[in-house]
Amino acid sequence: MVTTARLHPDIRGYRSPDDQDKTFEIFQAAIRQTASQVYTPGQVDAWAGIGPRPADMSDWDSRRRRAFTLVAEVDDTVVGFADLLPDGLVDMLFVDPRAGGRGVARALLTSIKGEARARGIPELRTLASRSAQPAFERLGFTITAERPDNTVRGVVVPNAEMRCVL
Ligand SMILES: CC(C)(COP(=O)(O)OP(=O)(O)OC[C@H]1O[C@@H](n2cnc3c(N)ncnc32)[C@H](O)[C@@H]1OP(=O)(O)O)[C@@H](O)C(=O)NCCC(=O)NCCS
Structure with a gap:
């Protein structure tokens, strides 16, 4: 049975390299299934990157490690991830389409805001896709x-700069 009940994911830090494949899959699926509702196929391909998954995932993994990256887990399965850069930029916020609309992004952003406040960051910034605005x-x-x-x-993949005062 398909359910749309609110999820209450566990939020934890990104683990390298265990989380690299799942976060990459979610990134791809979120763009190709969720964001494709508001962007053209050409825009989706450009954003997701045409072609197969890179054989060497070390670049993806190291970018996740360099940022403060959190993952959301339900029943030991990663269903989304978000990050925070030192200047307050939220560069990544992606949720598995199968878990969409059930509070996963809210749970991730609540934890990201908590981390930013603890660091004394006054404001969050993001470059939000039309899907995420x-x-x-x-x-x-x-x-x-x-x-x-x-x-x-x-x-051209239009988006918008958005800010949140903490
Ligand atoms: C954007 C995205 C991360 C949202 O994830 P999600 O887990 O579905 O979001 P949530 O269910 O936590 O929703 C958060 C809040 O926004 C609201 N919301 C979400 N999408 C909405 C929409 N299209 N219209 C109106 N409100 C919306 C929800 O109702 C919820 O509010 P509530 O908690 O007060 O009820 C997800 O859709 C996604 O991965 N999109 C594609 C990738 C993308 O564009 N990422 C951003 C890159 S900049």
Whole structure:
């Protein structure tokens, strides 16, 4: 039975390298299934990156490790992840489409905000996709600049800068 009941994920730190494959799969699925509702196939390919999963995942893994990356887990399965960079940028917020709309992003962002406050970061910033803007708004962010010309791999993929005062 498909259920839309609210999830209460456990939030924990990213583990290298165990979490690299699952977070990459979620990144791909969130763009190809969720964000594809608001972007064209060409924009989706540009953002997700055309082609197979890289044979060498060390670059993906090291970027997750360099940031403060949290994962959300339900029944020992990773269902989403988010990160925080030292300057307050939330660079990543991706949720498995099968767990979407059930509070996973809210749980991740609540923990990211807690970490940012503990570090004395006054404001969070993100470059939100059109898919994510309603969720970020609901989570306390406001649009500070539209970015209609944002380009990824040569393709225009409009997004918006959003900020949240802590
Ligand atoms: C954006 C994304 C991370 C949201 O994850 P999610 O787990 O489905 O979000 P949540 O269920 O925690 O929703 C958070 C809040 O936003 C609201 N919300 C989410 N999507 C919404 C929408 N499209 N319209 C209105 N409100 C929305 C929810 O109702 C919820 O509010 P509540 O907690 O007060 O009920 C997910 O859809 C995703 O991965 N999108 C594709 C990838 C992407 O664009 N990532 C961002 C990169 S910048």
